[in-house]
Amino acid sequence: DVKVTQSSRYLVKRTGEKVFLECVQDMDHENMFWYRQDPGLGLRLIYFSYDVKMKEKGDIPEGYSVSREKKERFSLILESASTNQTSMYLCASSLLSSLRSGNTIYFGEGSWLTVV
């Protein structure tokens, strides 16, 4: 089974703090993603990476950055946390760039971030 692990499940941070969310996948997947999920809204893509040290902006990259130094690890960084970044953050991975049957997106358990 694919395992996507988000190290922090629940975090409370202060406005202005720098926040790191870490994600590790154990299936040698090429692609990794960070989404945020808010009540009543679909998943929104923040950033994705299709290779080590490569990154692409998603739909809502403002206020975030990412780092992919190793294939299995993808970090989301909030340089200066703000209250509107309070959300659930989901890391995901997929094997190939084109989603097809048997090559889908697998998600971690999520990281609940509250910024006060």
Added chain:
Amino acid sequence: GESVGLHLPTLSVQEGDNSIINCAYSNSASDYFIWYKQESGKGPQFIIDIRSNMDKRQGQRVTVLLNKTVKHLSLQIAATQPGDSAVYFCAENTGGFKTIFGAGTRLFVKA
């Protein structure tokens, strides 16, 4: 995916009944579709997928139907159980990295 809104549509079914969850997708060029189940406090779990060259695909207790004419996707769950209570959402992909996720439908199963 479904229209984005603050309140999730809700479906309430009796244990043992069949459930049908619907999704209207947005892009006629989408060629791959996925259904996910998300339990409270957890990440989304893959349930079943279907390619655009198919109308129907069956899994264990689940069936996905695709109607490309009206851009509609449905998930049927047979003999719904309390453990099926969750938010279900569809996703569409046009190839590459762009996947659009619906907001979801909350399924309540009454014992």
